[in-house]
Amino acid sequence: MPAMLDKPHGWFRRWFRKVWKLRGGGLYACGFAISFVILEIGSLADDVLGIGAVFSGQAIEFAISFIIDSFKNTLASFMWPVYVVQLAPPWGAIGLGVAFFGFSSYLKKPIEGWLFADVPEGAEEPQQ
Numbered sequence: 814m815p816a817m818l819d820k821p822h823g824w825f826r827r828w829f830r831k832v833w834k835l836r837g838g839g840l841y842a843c844g845f846a847i848s849f850v851i852l853e854i855g856s857l858a859d860d861v862l863g864i865g866a867v868f869s870g871q872a873i874e875f876a877i878s879f880i881i882d883s884f885k886n887t888l889a890s891f892m893w894p895v896y897v898v899q900l901a902p903p904w905g906a907i908g909l910g911v912a913f914f915g916f917s918s919y920l921k922k923p924i925e926g927w928l929f930a931d932v933p934e935g936a937e938e939p940q941q
């Protein structure tokens with residue numbers, strides 16, 4: 814059985830590990846991943862409601878719409894701190910500052926322990 818199917822969280826861990834490395838491995842990376850997942854779920858809900866279009870011969874339009882929505886969600890996810898600050902100025906900005914400090918002080922090490930638990934020291938990805 815492929816290693817990806819052994820553990821249901823394996824694909825998510827690999828994806829999140831890539832996001833973690835690309836975004837600097839901190840609160841920004843977590844915020845990006847969480848906001849992307851939330852936005853994608855919202856987009857998928859809209860797309861699933863329009864799934865009848867696939868059966869009525871509009872499959873290409875459906876696929877293009879899905880790709881465009883995913884691109885928009887990616888761009889919106891990059892700007893997640895702006896949305897937090899806009900929630901309740903100035904408290905959103907203060908909360909964001911506290912979150913960045915608290916995350917680096919208390920949560921970063923446990924998350925990295927979970928993310929990289931199956932990666933040998935000095936290796937990029939886990940050995941299969």
